[in-house]
Amino acid sequence: MRSDYLFTSESVSEGHPDKVSDQISDAIVDLFLSKDPEARVACETMTTTQKVVLAGEVRGEGIMDADGNWAPGVKEEIEATVRDVVREIGYAQKGFHWETLDFANNLHPQSAHIAQGVDASGEKDEGAGDQxxxxxxxxxETPDFMPATLYYSHKILERMAADRHSGAAPFLEPDTKSQVTLRFAGGKPVAATAIVVSTQHAPGYDSGSNETELHNYVRGVVAEVIPAELLTNETVYHINPTGRFEIGGPDGDAGLTGRxxxxxxxxxxxxxxxxxxxxxxxxxxxxxxxxxxxxxxxxxxxxxxxxxxxxxxxxxxxxxxxxxxxxxxxxxxxxxxxxxxxxxxxxxxxxxxxxxxxxxxxxxxxxxxxxxxxxxxxxxxxxxxxxxxxxxxxxxxxxxxxxxx
Missing domain, CATH: 3.30.300.10 (GMP Synthetase; Chain A, domain 3)
Known part of the structure; x- marks a missing residue:
């Protein structure tokens, strides 16, 4: 194992289009498990401009029968859950709005051939749901026993999301990405060589004093998240390196579960x-x-x-x-x-x-x-x-x- 090297990890925020899809899919898993702890769920979500589409297979008491008939009220609960997730993330934009987006539910019953392999029966114990x-x-490397590069990438975005939700950073919008590069010596992180943060922002925050405010804010978050001994005068910052980032989330790029x-x-x-x-x-x-x-x-x-x-x-x-x-x-x-x-x-x-x-x-x-x-x-x-x-x-x-x- 090498002991001296550079290593980089990235994170994406809750407002990234793929993460919007992940959160919707897992909210559907939670909804179904709350109805039947033995529910079978494989829910895929696609998000794009003003649209959310669900697909996949489900089975469970109080959810859907083998013929594909929904239990009373479940279809409405699914749509309400999807809209609640989008609202809680913070999307109320023209190109992706929790209240007005188009929603399509294409979930259907789980394959009987998959079910026969997974379910316990007779002397057979429950099997794995797939190979x-x-x-x-x-x-x-960190108190949570995680790779430091990923740990700090996550923490930067968690802090920015908290500030956005609280109103402490009203110029932030939901879609954000981070990337942290650390130099390792003797197998331990000794310096942050590069920090990348690209964040969707309110109009006008790509130039002048507003841009300076956003950049100073991001640097402040980094300074609070990453230990001071890792930040040096040689740490390179790339904050919104492409410039304007007003169109983001599913309006800027399609999102899929599991990407x-x-x-x-x-x-x-x-x-x-x-x-x-x-x-x-x-x-x-x-x-x-x-x-x-x-x-x-x-x-x-x-x-x-x-x-x-x-x-x-x-x-x-x-x-x-x-x-x-x-x-x-x-x-x-x-x-x-x-x-x-x-x-x-x-x-x-x-x-x-x-x-x-x-x-x-x-x-x-x-x-x-x-x-x-x-x-x-x-x-x-x-x-x-x-x-x-x-x-x-x-x-x-x-x-x-x-x-x-």
Whole structure:
């Protein structure tokens, strides 16, 4: 593993068109899970100028029957949910307005052939909702055990969104992107070499004193988010480098669910299996297995068993047990990686009920309407609060240390 290098990660705000789509899809997942904790949902969203389109497959009590008939009032609830998400993000613009946008609902019943592989029946346990490989990752670069470049990219945008919603920065509009480049020495971040922030803004904030105000505001946010020792006179800032950015969000570019999977995970610092999270119920291992591998990797690092940990797990559709489990501590582990693989299997069996789709769902209590909050500013590195972000807890550290002792 290299110890001296430059590395960059990006983030996008809740108002980015792809993130608008993710939040709508996850709000629909939450709506359906609130009606039936065993609901099956695969909801894709497309957003563009004054338009939101839903597509995908659903199944659940009080939602839709096998013939595609909606339960009373559900279609209206779906549309109201979509409009509420857009309103809460802050889109009331001519080109994308929560109240006047055109809405199309193309959700239909889940395939019976998929259902037969996923559902438990007789002696068969619940199977994975699809084949695939999933990765979890953690490192000790930040208090939340996340890659520093992504951590700071998220934090810049979270702060800007909070200021926009509170009115502290009334010149900001919802669509924003950030990018942070850090120089690493000895494997640790030592300096921020470049900061990029492109933010949609009110008319007139691309020139003169208004532009200066916006630039000074962004620099102030960066100074509050990134530790002072990382910012130097040589840090290069690119703030709205293309100039005017008034047309943004779905009016400026179409958005689709699942197009920001690197933003959602580790900012490029770890592998990704390719599957998106948003819009999927937790029987889909794209989502639930990525969460449990993050949970396990984070606890390994929090336990002091490694300073950097990558975990891969693989499944076949309709099969309950994982096909493989792989741990790589990148030479930082205090015990052998194969010992950690054995420890994970033991601890997951004791604390979660195993690494089957059912074990993960029930062990992490994923069959709840907890997903809308995950759909902006990353699924990982978040603070567990009530039912939210259970995979971010560090309550397995003692069990893991005992298992490798």
């Amino acid at each position: 695939g490989i999933m990765f979890g990752f953690a490192c000790d 920001k999977i690197i933003v959602d995970t580790y900012g490029g610092a770890a592998p990704h299996g390719g599957g998106a999270f948003s819009g999927k119920d937790p029987t889909k291992v794209d989502r639930s297995a990525a969460y449990v591998t993050r949970y396990l990797a984070k606890n390994i690092v929090a336990a002091g068993l490694a300073s950097r940990c990558t975990i891969q797990i693989a499944y076949a559709i309709g099969v309950s047990e994982p096909l493989s489990l792989y741990v790589d501590t990148h030479g930082t582990g205090t015990v052998a990686d194969d010992a950690l693989e054995a420890a994970i299997t033991t601890v997951a069996g004791e604390k979660l009920g195993g690494l089957t789709p059912r074990g993960i769902r029930e062990g992490l209590k994923l069959n709840k309407p907890i997903y809308r909050k995950t759909a902006a500013y990353g699924h990982f590195g978040r603070t567990p609060e009530g039912d939210l972000f259970p995979w971010e807890k560090t309550d397995l550290t003692d069990a893991l240390k005992s298992a490798v002792a």
